[in-house]
Amino acid sequence: GRSVCLLWALNDSVWIGHAHCHKLQESMLSSASGFKNYRGILNWCVVMLVSLKQYGILVDPIQVVSLFLKDPYSWPAACLVIVSNVFIFVALYTERKLAMGSISEKVGLLIYIFNLTVILCFPMVVVLKLPSITPVGGAFALGVYTILFLKLYSYKDVNRWCRERTQVKARSPSSPSVSSRMQSHVSYPGNLSLRDMYYFVFAPTLCYELNFPRSESIRMGFLLRRLFEMWMVPIIRSSMKPLQEMDYSRMTERLLRLAVPNHLIWLIFFYCFFHSSMNFVAELLRFGDREFYRDWWNSETITYFWQNWNIPVHKWCLRHFYKPLLRIGAGKLLSQSAVFFASAFFHEYLVSVPLRMFRLWAFMGMMAQLPLAWFVARFLRGNYGNAAVWLSLIIGQPIAVLMYVHDYYVTHCQDDPTISEAL
Numbered sequence: 001g002r003s004v005c006l007l008w009a010l011n012d013s014v015w016i017g018h019a020h021c022h023k024l025q026e027s028m029l030s031s032a033s034g035f036k037n038y039r040g041i042l043n044w045c046v047v048m049l050v051s052l053k054q055y056g057i058l059v060d061p062i063q064v065v066s067l068f069l070k071d072p073y074s075w076p077a078a079c080l081v082i083v084s085n086v087f088i089f090v091a092l093y094t095e096r097k098l099a100m101g102s103i104s105e106k107v108g109l110l111i112y113i114f115n116l117t118v119i120l121c122f123p124m125v126v127v128l129k130l131p132s133i134t135p136v137g138g139a140f141a142l143g144v145y146t147i148l149f150l151k152l153y154s155y156k157d158v159n160r161w162c163r164e165r166t167q168v169k170a171r172s173p174s175s176p177s178v179s180s181r182m183q184s185h186v187s188y189p190g191n192l193s194l195r196d197m198y199y200f201v202f203a204p205t206l207c208y209e210l211n212f213p214r215s216e217s218i219r220m221g222f223l224l225r226r227l228f229e230m231w232m233v234p235i236i237r238s239s240m241k242p243l244q245e246m247d248y249s250r251m252t253e254r255l256l257r258l259a260v261p262n263h264l265i266w267l268i269f270f271y272c273f274f275h276s277s278m279n280f281v282a283e284l285l286r287f288g289d290r291e292f293y294r295d296w297w298n299s300e301t302i303t304y305f306w307q308n309w310n311i312p313v314h315k316w317c318l319r320h321f322y323k324p325l326l327r328i329g330a331g332k333l334l335s336q337s338a339v340f341f342a343s344a345f346f347h348e349y350l351v352s353v354p355l356r357m358f359r360l361w362a363f364m365g366m367m368a369q370l371p372l373a374w375f376v377a378r379f380l381r382g383n384y385g386n387a388a389v390w391l392s393l394i395i396g397q398p399i400a401v402l403m404y405v406h407d408y409y410v411t412h413c414q415d416d417p418t419i420s421e422a423l
């Protein structure tokens, strides 16, 4: 009898000892859990990419170089990038003349219009006319020129605002507290130096400011981590292969099958560009504002996605395009449409010119965002909205990209028996 009792007691203590192995808690993936660390999902993407063998993921430095160069003795894209310094000098020189008052605002504006037009047209002509430039090299050079266009446009606006403000200040007596507070800061026209200009050119932002917030020091560990992450960018090789022999009836099936690896690659590029590279450059330049993206993955509307995924471009659009349009009395819908039209133009410019192929897929993809945004906002809420955003990313964006890839291979490789055979 005693031993039975002992067993019961023992059992009881075991039971009591385990009584607290359950507690009231939410599953991690439900939003109430407060769980915010999604780093593992990114690692999962990397593993997925590396293991997607059937699509031929390969990191081969020689192939990377061959994407940029056809002939190792001519570096047309690099030359184009070096020439872009001329336009930077023209902008700085014009600003100095404007600050001194030796040219009028009207003349300054005319020089800027000319300079900015040439920034967009000159690389386009070079890429279209020069056969030795590869599509990737061309896209890189055009990307650099587009960024420069947006930066110099911002530079022009901000310096003009400074002149307007000094004129207003000159009319009203200045307050001593403000000027003493600003002493450690640069003020107009002290900012018109080569050093300040090149800091802005290299800084990971499109919006100019006289005094950017700066971090205290460069953290070596942070720098090395970002550098390491950048090396993980994988290169796709043969995902184009099945597209080459594609006929239009089988197209949908093929495209849908390629949408997933395409989307993963896009996610990795997002991480490498907007997180690793931008943070790397910012750390190196002690550039304080690190908000390069916000939580676009939680978007429940298309509008939220566009407000949060590419902050440098969104900031530029608001500051130099959308708000000025609203200020001159344009309506909200018109201004939004104008921004998306400009964005569509640049997307098309960056894709069509390097491929030397004008198909309007990128343009239409961007313009389709407006009716899509209206549809999602009108009919879908919460998780359904979020699913719609993901679906438009997973299906919509890769389809536009693959349309170009398909058209490019059909026009360039079908007639070439050696390439067709190789594929």
Ligand SMILES: CC(C)(COP(=O)(O)OP(=O)(O)OC[C@H]1O[C@@H](n2cnc3c(N)ncnc32)[C@H](O)[C@@H]1OP(=O)(O)O)[C@@H](O)C(=O)NCCC(=O)NCCS
Binding pocket: 303, 306, 307, 310, 313, 314, 315, 317, 318, 322, 323, 326, 327, 332, 335, 336, 339, 340, 343
């Ligand atoms: C078009 C676009 C700029 C609209 O942005 P939005 O945030 O939806 O615009 P909103 O109407 O909500 O207003 C934004 C700002 O304008 C202000 N605003 C609104 N109406 C205003 C008015 N009549 N006068 C002055 N300001 C006004 C708002 O107060 C808000 O200011 P805040 O940012 O300081 O809070 C945005 O969708 C966008 O950037 N699209 C393009 C993105 C893109 O092409 N990216 C390319 C990435 S590859």
